Amino acid sequence: xxxxxxxxxxxxxxxxxxxxxxxxxxxxxxxxxxxxxxxxxxxxxxxxxxxxxxxxxxxxxxxxxxxxxxxxxxxxxxxxxxxxxxxxxxxxxxxxxxxxxxxxxxxxxxxxxxxxxxxxxxxxxxxxxxxxxxxxxxxxxxxxxxxxxxxxxxxxxxxxxxxxxxxxxxxxxxxxxxxxxxxxxxxxxxxxxxxxxxxxxxxxxxxxxxxxxxxxxxxxxxxxxxxxxxxxxxxxxxxxxxxxxxxxxxxxxxxxxxxxxxxxxxxxxxxxxxxxxxxxxxxxxxxxxxxxxxxxxxxxxxxxxxxxxxxxxxxxxxxxxxxxxxxxxxxxxxxxxxxxxxxxxxxxxxxxxxxxxxxxxxxxxxxxxxxxxxxxxxxxxxxxx
Numbered sequence: 211x212x213x214x215x216x217x218x219x220x221x222x223x224x225x226x227x228x229x230x231x232x233x234x235x236x237x238x239x240x241x242x243x244x245x246x247x248x249x250x251x252x253x254x255x256x257x258x259x260x261x262x263x264x265x266x267x268x269x270x271x272x273x274x275x276x277x278x279x280x281x282x283x284x285x286x287x288x289x290x291x292x293x294x295x296x297x298x299x300x301x302x303x304x305x306x307x308x309x310x311x312x313x314x315x316x317x318x319x320x321x322x323x324x325x326x327x328x329x330x331x332x333x334x335x336x337x338x339x340x341x342x343x344x345x346x347x348x349x350x351x352x353x354x355x356x357x358x359x360x361x362x363x364x365x366x367x368x369x370x371x372x373x374x375x376x377x378x379x380x381x382x383x384x385x386x387x388x389x390x391x392x393x394x395x396x397x398x399x400x401x402x403x404x405x406x407x408x409x410x411x412x413x414x415x416x417x418x419x420x421x422x423x424x425x426x427x428x429x430x431x432x433x434x435x436x437x438x439x440x441x442x443x444x445x446x447x448x449x450x451x452x453x454x455x456x457x458x459x460x461x462x463x464x465x466x467x468x469x470x471x472x473x474x475x476x477x478x479x480x481x482x483x484x485x486x487x488x489x490x491x492x493x494x495x496x497x498x499x500x501x502x503x504x505x506x507x508x509x510x511x512x513x514x515x516x517x518x519x520x521x522x523x524x525x526x527x528x529x530x531x532x533x534x535x536x537x538x539x540x541x542x543x544x545x546x547x548x549x550x551x552x553x554x555x556x557x558x559x560x561x562x563x564x565x566x567x568x569x570x571x572x573x574x575x576x577x578x579x580x581x582x583x584x585x586x587x588x589x590x591x592x593x594x595x
Contacts (some may be wrong), residue, residue, distance in 0.1 A: 226493060227255045238266040243271040249278050257282060262300045271302075277307040277317075284465070286317070288324040292331055306317050307332070318354040322361045325349065329369060340380045343449040351390055362397045376405035382412040391420055400429065411438060419445045431455045437455045440474040440482075449481050457488035473498055489521045496522075496530050502564060505530060509568040513590060523592045531561050543588040548580045 247270045252260045284291040314320045332342045366372040398421035406414035512518045528538035541549035574589035
């Protein structure tokens with residue numbers, strides 16, 4: 211019959227379905243199997259007839275038929291499918307393994323139990339663990355089902371060994387991790403953060419900002435590279451708390467403060483200048499400040515906060531404002547005469563105005579537009595030892 215291509219005839223399909231099961235069995239057993247590319251016509255007629263087609267292998271192993279078989283017999287319950295129907299229906303492991311990931315990718319309906327079952331099934335078949343974990347992470351990413359925090363934690367940490375995958379750098383890039391983060395599929399866990407920080411530092415910044423809270427700020431940003439900390443500063447929800455953590459670290463005997471190769475953005479510098487109480491941090495800010503707005507913030511804080519009294523030299527402030535470390539030191543500060551010559555006044559007009567307008571009134575002579583500083587201004591500076 212096969213040679214006559216009778217099985218390709220849609221009319222014969224209908225005739226075949228109305229035959230009783232014994233006759234269909236005899237046909238299937240006496241003929242080479244015909245690989246139907248779409249078993250929908252059988253599934254719509256009878257589940258029992260579909261069972262005959264599948265168990266005798268009269269179908270093409272493709273995504274259409276996999277979906278029909280998986281849904282019709284088990285309502286996409288993977289545990290039942292593997293334990294109760296795979297053997298009975300003579301379904302090959304090769305067919306399952308070639309289709310199951312695409313199925314879940316398209317249908318997006320895997321439950322937590324389905325993922326555990328799939329993981330166990332693949333592990334028993336000696337497939338590469340890391341590859342399986344990554345594929346199941348893809349399924350989890352695209353899944354429409356909701357997972358509670360306990361399920362997420364168990365799946366990521368215990369079942370899929372996410373920390374180990376990160377530490378072994380099994381992610382060729384951070385695209386999958388980024389999507390998991392964006393879709394709220396990751397959880398906060400110190401082990402995950404540590405692994406990300408040590409192996410995918412750029413992505414760990416996004417992770418830190420996503421999960422930062424009052425309870426974990428010190429852990430996230432304490433004793434970390436300053437390039438990491440500073441790059442997160444613009445996006446944090448807790449800038450003052452972050453900067454407090456910076457200050458505490460910067461004031462240790464061996465601080466991490468070092469931005470030589472990692473210049474913060476202007477926004478980050480302004481945040482630091484405006485909020486820090488650490489001399490070490492402010493000193494780093496001074497070294498990098500270039501725009502007037504940041505310099506204004508620095509001056510107002512240095513000359514108004516008591517913790518900065520006697521902490522900065524004239525040379526440091528002179529370099530910041532005039533790009534000349536010796537200029538302020540050359541002044542005669544007695545509260546009576548202007549500190550600069552007419553030529554210097556013309557040359558440094560903007561810089562002098564910047565300094566004069568942003569130190570407290572108690573540091574300068576009242577009732578004059580001349581640049582006359584009082585001794586209190588001179589006394590505020592750190593003296594040479």
